[in-house]
Amino acid sequence: MKTLVLGGAGAVCKETTRDLAQYSKFDEIVVADYNLEAANKLVESIGDPRLKTVFFDAEDYDSMLKLFPGYDVVVNGLPWKYDLAVTKACVEVGVSGLDVSTEEDQWDYDAAAKEKDIIFIPGVGATPGITNAMARRAADQMDEVEEIQINFAAFRCPAPAPGLLITFLWEFHPKTESRVYYDNGEFHWVGPFEGLKYIDYGGEIGTQEVCYIPHPETRTMPKSLGAKKVSVHGCFPPQAMNLAKTLLEWGLYDEEPFTYKDIEINSLEMIHQLLLRSPKTKETPVWGYGLVVEVFGKKDGKDLKIKLWNEHPPMAEWGGKAAYYKNIAVPLSIGAQMIVRGDVKARGVVPPETAIDPSILFDELKLRGIKIGEQVEWLD
Amino acid sequence: MRIFVLGGAGKMGCISVQDLAKDDRVDEVVIADIDVESAKTVADYLDSPKISVQEVDIHDDEGFVKALDGADACLNATVYYTNLQAMEACLKAGVPYTDMGGLFYTTRKQLELHDRFESAGVSAVLCMGSAPGVPNIQTRYAADRLDTIESIKIFDGIKPPAPDDPRFSYAVPTIVDELIVEPVVFEDGEFVAKPPLSGFEDYWFTQPLGLLPMHLSLHSEVATLPVSFNDKGVKECFFKINYWGMAKEMVEKVRVLIEFGFDGREPVEVDGTSVVPREFMVSMLSGYVHSITDLLAPPKSQPPDWTKEIVTEVHGTKDGEEIIYRMGTLTCKGALPTGVAPAIAAVWLAEGRVDPGVYPPETALDPVPFFKELEQRGIITQATVTKKV
Numbered sequence: 001m002k003t004l005v006l007g008g009a010g011a012v013c014k015e016t017t018r019d020l021a022q023y024s025k026f027d028e029i030v031v032a033d034y035n036l037e038a039a040n041k042l043v044e045s046i047g048d049p050r051l052k053t054v055f056f057d058a059e060d061y062d063s064m065l066k067l068f069p070g071y072d073v074v075v076n077g078l079p080w081k082y083d084l085a086v087t088k089a090c091v092e093v094g095v096s097g098l099d100v101s102t103e104e105d106q107w108d109y110d111a112a113a114k115e116k117d118i119i120f121i122p123g124v125g126a127t128p129g130i131t132n133a134m135a136r137r138a139a140d141q142m143d144e145v146e147e148i149q150i151n152f153a154a155f156r157c158p159a160p161a162p163g164l165l166i167t168f169l170w171e172f173h174p175k176t177e178s179r180v181y182y183d184n185g186e187f188h189w190v191g192p193f194e195g196l197k198y199i200d201y202g203g204e205i206g207t208q209e210v211c212y213i214p215h216p217e218t219r220t221m222p223k224s225l226g227a228k229k230v231s232v233h234g235c236f237p238p239q240a241m242n243l244a245k246t247l248l249e250w251g252l253y254d255e256e257p258f259t260y261k262d263i264e265i266n267s268l269e270m271i272h273q274l275l276l277r278s279p280k281t282k283e284t285p286v287w288g289y290g291l292v293v294e295v296f297g298k299k300d301g302k303d304l305k306i307k308l309w310n311e312h313p314p315m316a317e318w319g320g321k322a323a324y325y326k327n328i329a330v331p332l333s334i335g336a337q338m339i340v341r342g343d344v345k346a347r348g349v350v351p352p353e354t355a356i357d358p359s360i361l362f363d364e365l366k367l368r369g370i371k372i373g374e375q376v377e378w379l380d
Numbered sequence: 381m382r383i384f385v386l387g388g389a390g391k392m393g394c395i396s397v398q399d400l401a402k403d404d405r406v407d408e409v410v411i412a413d414i415d416v417e418s419a420k421t422v423a424d425y426l427d428s429p430k431i432s433v434q435e436v437d438i439h440d441d442e443g444f445v446k447a448l449d450g451a452d453a454c455l456n457a458t459v460y461y462t463n464l465q466a467m468e469a470c471l472k473a474g475v476p477y478t479d480m481g482g483l484f485y486t487t488r489k490q491l492e493l494h495d496r497f498e499s500a501g502v503s504a505v506l507c508m509g510s511a512p513g514v515p516n517i518q519t520r521y522a523a524d525r526l527d528t529i530e531s532i533k534i535f536d537g538i539k540p541p542a543p544d545d546p547r548f549s550y551a552v553p554t555i556v557d558e559l560i561v562e563p564v565v566f567e568d569g570e571f572v573a574k575p576p577l578s579g580f581e582d583y584w585f586t587q588p589l590g591l592l593p594m595h596l597s598l599h600s601e602v603a604t605l606p607v608s609f610n611d612k613g614v615k616e617c618f619f620k621i622n623y624w625g626m627a628k629e630m631v632e633k634v635r636v637l638i639e640f641g642f643d644g645r646e647p648v649e650v651d652g653t654s655v656v657p658r659e660f661m662v663s664m665l666s667g668y669v670h671s672i673t674d675l676l677a678p679p680k681s682q683p684p685d686w687t688k689e690i691v692t693e694v695h696g697t698k699d700g701e702e703i704i705y706r707m708g709t710l711t712c713k714g715a716l717p718t719g720v721a722p723a724i725a726a727v728w729l730a731e732g733r734v735d736p737g738v739y740p741p742e743t744a745l746d747p748v749p750f751f752k753e754l755e756q757r758g759i760i761t762q763a764t765v766t767k768k769v
Contacts, residue, residue, distance in 0.1 A: 246636040250668075260659075272649065279641065
């Protein structure tokens with residue numbers, strides 16, 4: 001069995017590579033990265049003879065078509081802007097795959113993927129990913145699903161990598177169209193920093209203020225789990241939230257051309273570039289990932305609420321930034337292993353809550369120190 | 381009398397122009413600015429035959445000196461970075477000079493030009509914005525009545541705007557500097573740097589201003605007053621203000637940008653353009669200022685509905701008796717003294733009332749006539765004397 005790990009030396013995905021080396025039974029694990037030097041260094045540091053490296057340019061679609069055949073699963077750890085191209089290439093060459101985020105257009109390849117008898121799962125990270133499995137676990141215990149509330153705390157700095165800064169800025173952009181919640185058949189758009197509430201994530205993260213965040217779970221769960229209401233709330237560390245709020249309040253998200261030194265520039269693009277260069281955007285005191293999913297529904301005619309949450313080792317034990325990255329990277333590795341083991345029966349391009357058996361995922365997470373808590377509360 | 385107002389189209393300069401145009405002693409006011417369009421807006425709004433507009437680029441040394449020809453005084457209302465350059469031009473042109481402050485360090489450098497100005501027979505009074513400016517002359521009033529001075533405590537109390545009012549109260553670059561540069565205080569006879577936004581204390585101002593939270597800020601008064609009154613034994617001097625007249629919430633938002641590196645002075649290359657983060661931030665925020673018409677409009681309130689009080693508490697002794705002078709200058713329009721005080725100084729300079737050389741306000745201007753001139757513009761100064769019964 002062979003797997004190809006795209007961007008396998010990147011900030012997040014290097015933890016996937018490490019996990020695959022430590023836990024998987026693949027005969028060959030190929031790290032495909034634009035930064036071959038970093039990939040070689042990573043492979044050398046892990047020291048597993050199954051690991052190999054290959055240069056890979058995600059901008060070159062044809063190179064995907066040449067590279068993907070022969071692998072049993074493609075693990076896509078690239079920034080989300082490549083999700084669609086990788087899905088398309090996987091379907092074209094007939095290789096199963098998965099990634100850590102979701103592009104709406106990925107679902108368009110469902111029928112073609114079924115024809116090729118492959119599976120592609122968009123969004124097998126922390127959220128989407130673990131949160132989808134949490135919601136599925138709760139929904140499986142109900143006759144009717146009334147409401148799914150997903151809450152996350154992504155405790156990382158704003159710009160650990162260029163792609164992650166774009167995600168951070170995009171989530172609070174006043175014009176982001178996909179910032180919606182679902183209520184009885186309709187998607188409702190909301191602005192940034194709306195729907196404020198407090199969630200206790202426990203551990204080093206504690207209680208945090210969250211707001212509506214554009215996330216794919218809102219789109220997929222009304223259909224996949226039959227939920228009447230779905231929302232995703234989230235937050236970054238307070239100083240990062242403060243930065244986003246400040247940029248917004250000063251009108252710096254305005255993408256109208258702005259004259260600086262007689263040159264017309266896009267202020268948001270300039271802010272993106274300046275933030276990438278700022279040391280402050282590379283640091284945050286606490287790294288980690290808090291996930292809390294609350295599902296409301298009925299069982300045998302009675303109202304109930306099932307709450308699931310994650311617990312993971314603290315920074316001191318997991319090594320600083322890894323306390324954040326592993327929460328995304330480990331499910332990606334587990335998902336790839338589940339696909340090749342035959343634990344995933346579905347075919348097509350399907351969301352994690354449909355493809356992944358929560359019990360298997362949670363057991364695997366537990367092996368790595370990530371525990372999923374569950375509490376059932378019958379409501380009067 | 382012809383007064384040359386450099387940066388006369390700016391937010392504070394336009395108020396000076398307005399005041400000078402109304403002054404009977406003044407025949408001509410030149411709005412000298414690189415931004416001719418704004419200069420015309422100011423001139424049109426004020427609609428005075430005394431006002432003319434002249435395009436001046438301070439970086440064009442020759443053109444600048446030439447433009448000063450015929451002026452009886454130059455009032456520099458631009459941001460303080462230009463002070464030394466403007467003084468050199470005035471020295472060459474033989475035109476008396478005043479400005480609105482040099483944020484401590486620039487003021488010190490400006491004072492070093494004293495001998496050259498004195499030799500050339502040219503006079504200059506520095507730091508004549510409302511603060512610095514008014515507190516220096518308040519201190520002089522008290523100093524003239526005291527044998528010794530223990531401390532000079534300056535509190536610039538401004539009615540806070542609404543929490544969501546994002547507008548800067550004066551020059552954006554100066555406020556950004558005041559936020560990041562360590563304030564200097566004079567403590568036990570030594571100049572000591574303190575962290576920005578530190579030394580908080582609540583201070584009572586004349587009603588309706590009441591109790592306001594004051595913090596240290598870098599200011600020029602601290603650079604000159606302990607030196608000017610060194611012979612009276614000054615041991616302590618500080619300047620405190622409440623968020624530079626801005627809403628606390630908005631100051632915090634500027635701080636966030638600064639924390640994330642937008643105040644960086646090293647250029648970075650962005651898509652082939654060399655960008656200085658600080659310049660970019662200042663450009664982006666420069667829209668958050670009061671409009672010229674707002675600034676030139678009459679005060680929205682009338683006495684005693686004060687919106688600003690500049691207080692200097694001078695603690696000292698007279699004939700062995702401990703005395704506190706609390707000098708309070710009140711206005712209903714916060715920006716008014718900032719424009720008016722240097723306008724008065726410019727007129728006095730033009731009248732030859734200041735000896736050749738470079739001086740801080742406290743050694744150049746006579747307090748009582750100065751306060752009387754402020755009073756004619758509705759800016760009232762009160763002295764409260766506290767001593768044992």
